[in-house]
Amino acid sequence: MLSEASGSIAGAGALLSILRDGRARTRAELVQLTGLARSTLAQRLDALLSQQWIVPTEEAVSSGGRPAVAFTFNRSARVVLAADLGATHARVAVTDLATEVLAERAAEVPIDRGPEATLTWLQHTFEEMLAETGHSPREVCGIGVGLPGPVEHSSGRPVNPPIMPGWDGFPVPEWLGERLGAPVLADNDVNIMALGEHWAARPEADHLIFVKVGTGIGCGIISDRRLHRGAQGAAGDIGHIRVASALDTVCRCGNVGCLEAVAGGAAMAARLRAAGVEAAGSRDVVRLVRAGNTQAVQLIRQTGRELGDVLASIVNFFNPSVIVVGGDIAEAGEQVLAGLREVIYSRSLPLATQHLTITSSELGDRAGVIGAAVMVVDHVLSPDTVDQAVTRA
Amino acid sequence: MLSEASGSIAGAGALLSILRDGRARTRAELVQLTGLARSTLAQRLDALLSQQWIVPTEEAVSSGGRPAVAFTFNRSARVVLAADLGATHARVAVTDLATEVLAERAAEVPIDRGPEATLTWLQHTFEEMLAETGHSPREVCGIGVGLPGPVEHSSGRPVNPPIMPGWDGFPVPEWLGERLGAPVLADNDVNIMALGEHWAARPEADHLIFVKVGTGIGCGIISDRRLHRGAQGAAGDIGHIRVASALDTVCRCGNVGCLEAVAGGAAMAARLRAAGVEAAGSRDVVRLVRAGNTQAVQLIRQTGRELGDVLASIVNFFNPSVIVVGGDIAEAGEQVLAGLREVIYSRSLPLATQHLTITSSELGDRAGVIGAAVMVVDHVLSPDTVDQAVTRA
Numbered sequence: 016m017l018s019e020a021s022g023s024i025a026g027a028g029a030l031l032s033i034l035r036d037g038r039a040r041t042r043a044e045l046v047q048l049t050g051l052a053r054s055t056l057a058q059r060l061d062a063l064l065s066q067q068w069i070v071p072t073e074e075a076v077s078s079g080g081r082p083a084v085a086f087t088f089n090r091s092a093r094v095v096l097a098a099d100l101g102a103t104h105a106r107v108a109v110t111d112l113a114t115e116v117l118a119e120r121a122a123e124v125p126i127d128r129g130p131e132a133t134l135t136w137l138q139h140t141f142e143e144m145l146a147e148t149g150h151s152p153r154e155v156c157g158i159g160v161g162l163p164g165p166v167e168h169s170s171g172r173p174v175n176p177p178i179m180p181g182w183d184g185f186p187v188p189e190w191l192g193e194r195l196g197a198p199v200l201a202d203n204d205v206n207i208m209a210l211g212e213h214w215a216a217r218p219e220a221d222h223l224i225f226v227k228v229g230t231g232i233g234c235g236i237i238s239d240r241r242l243h244r245g246a247q248g249a250a251g252d253i254g255h256i257r258v259a260s261a262l263d264t265v266c267r268c269g270n271v272g273c274l275e276a277v278a279g280g281a282a283m284a285a286r287l288r289a290a291g292v293e294a295a296g297s298r299d300v301v302r303l304v305r306a307g308n309t310q311a312v313q314l315i316r317q318t319g320r321e322l323g324d325v326l327a328s329i330v331n332f333f334n335p336s337v338i339v340v341g342g343d344i345a346e347a348g349e350q351v352l353a354g355l356r357e358v359i360y361s362r363s364l365p366l367a368t369q370h371l372t373i374t375s376s377e378l379g380d381r382a383g384v385i386g387a388a389v390m391v392v393d394h395v396l397s398p399d400t401v402d403q404a405v406t407r408a
Numbered sequence: 409m410l411s412e413a414s415g416s417i418a419g420a421g422a423l424l425s426i427l428r429d430g431r432a433r434t435r436a437e438l439v440q441l442t443g444l445a446r447s448t449l450a451q452r453l454d455a456l457l458s459q460q461w462i463v464p465t466e467e468a469v470s471s472g473g474r475p476a477v478a479f480t481f482n483r484s485a486r487v488v489l490a491a492d493l494g495a496t497h498a499r500v501a502v503t504d505l506a507t508e509v510l511a512e513r514a515a516e517v518p519i520d521r522g523p524e525a526t527l528t529w530l531q532h533t534f535e536e537m538l539a540e541t542g543h544s545p546r547e548v549c550g551i552g553v554g555l556p557g558p559v560e561h562s563s564g565r566p567v568n569p570p571i572m573p574g575w576d577g578f579p580v581p582e583w584l585g586e587r588l589g590a591p592v593l594a595d596n597d598v599n600i601m602a603l604g605e606h607w608a609a610r611p612e613a614d615h616l617i618f619v620k621v622g623t624g625i626g627c628g629i630i631s632d633r634r635l636h637r638g639a640q641g642a643a644g645d646i647g648h649i650r651v652a653s654a655l656d657t658v659c660r661c662g663n664v665g666c667l668e669a670v671a672g673g674a675a676m677a678a679r680l681r682a683a684g685v686e687a688a689g690s691r692d693v694v695r696l697v698r699a700g701n702t703q704a705v706q707l708i709r710q711t712g713r714e715l716g717d718v719l720a721s722i723v724n725f726f727n728p729s730v731i732v733v734g735g736d737i738a739e740a741g742e743q744v745l746a747g748l749r750e751v752i753y754s755r756s757l758p759l760a761t762q763h764l765t766i767t768s769s770e771l772g773d774r775a776g777v778i779g780a781a782v783m784v785v786d787h788v789l790s791p792d793t794v795d796q797a798v799t800r801a
Binding site: 055362 | 418419445446567615627629631632636637638639640641642644645648649650652661663721722724725726727728729755757759760763764
């Protein structure tokens, strides 16, 4: 309906997509690139200029005449608010439309304090950081939030999240959106980590799997350069795949035999405690590995193999070009990767592993917050969203 | 380069994409929909008309004036040649640009006779069917071929195909293309089955897995309505995922423990022979199940469970909305599905299975040949390919 009713402005988003590469282009160049009528092009440029999505610049024409006006994408037109809320830690950032970080903070924020306490803290933190960077709430084009549990993508609401008491079905986007006056997108933390790592460190990879090994285990999936969320947004929940070595272990999900029940950070810490080594969680496991504790090193190597068992099957099924390992446990580095590679290279098909890269996260604990910003920018700058924005204005 | 050098024709493909829905549209409607200058629109329409991609029709204007010329997509502009070559059977079709079948044949053609003998037969069959349907080779816009082994998608060449002696690296597209004078796309048979089933029977599914259980086992993957081939085109090779029940069984791939080594049609026939029941291959297994042979029924139920073990992990990882089971063994119907459902519903996460459909193929042994035609049409009608075609003309 929209596209027929207001044809000339409806194409503004597509025009912005062309200009988003940052190159300045004159009216003449844009007419040639798009085939648009001059009058139509003028309407669309006006719509984008009036909202400062693009800015005019002066450029010398190549034939040496007087300078012609050219137009470029304005990455400072808006700001993005991004947050990665983990089980106990939060990382928050303000970025521009190219996801460059303008301000960033990390803090201890236990998610089990419930949604209102956590999101009130987040709201105030965003407000403070906006003030610090000299931006007003009106400049915020969108807010991205990562949460440590399953999230229904269409509504942004957590769905039975095991480690988030009080959050089940909580309307995160509405709650934050009302208070901060901008659209809110929420997603599972592993999905946004995959987005962030792909965007910042592996932009050339068509098919990427980001495995987070922290207290629990999950993965984010990039298929053909896009996030694969699956039919219910549940894709990537590999922590509850059954493995032979866990068949006598009960998982927190109620099933027996889950990968997470033997290879998650919480499970590893419990195994160390049973062996008389003090360890409260995944960070202690990493600390022990770094300190050279033999039991911890053996355990983490074995964890790599158990994870490798599951990923070897996934490599046969999905044929990714890159597997990235992140999360707390990944900070034990090569010990995890060694076990993982050992199993994947021996069990997956040669065709699927010949150019496979298995590596640890480059962004580390910043992957999630960068990915939350990428999620917002992808949405805000999509042609449909831009068309709606300029039509409303 | 092309898009800048010949801007007005370069957009012809995008214009065809709009018209491909089959609705007739006047020049005025197209100007409003696209925002194109009248002169640019005229050039693009001329390019499409001259190659008969579209045809003019007369339509009364809604305001009641004299009839205005409208344009519609011409699904009879070209024909498509499609073939699904299996281990011993071949199915061949001629279709229009909407993949409607104009002629179809099935024949016994052992793939192990090698590429030249098989493809010579295919060439002659295509030529005969073209003549029968009253079309000339010049009307063929593309040829799609499915092969029972791994195929490098970019080159269309088989890569170490285990049951296709003599085919490794054989230039299928060049060989057929030279003789039939049209571009050739080749792909793994399971990929084209997934395409065919998705197009014809499950167009509403965003994420679909088509599992073929024949002599071997493999799957085709639709992610976000597109075929997911993976980094080396090796995605979907689930027949060689390790399963606990096969750890003492050597697979034809040289590894031990592969799913295919216990649940493939060849393995099932071997297990029946070992128990004193005569069975040469997967078709005999199906015949025995249908005849109510107890050992065969038990075996196929167990096969469903073993396949379910692997698919339960894949459901957690990928969260499809539909799993379709095809191939010879699927013809034993509910016995396979029962075992499969039993394991998937008990082992996969509730969120991932709450709306999951597990069903047998609607197209049956025609899924591959329809999918081969879909693959060609998707390629031939893509905006870039149309632009190149009209620019060359």
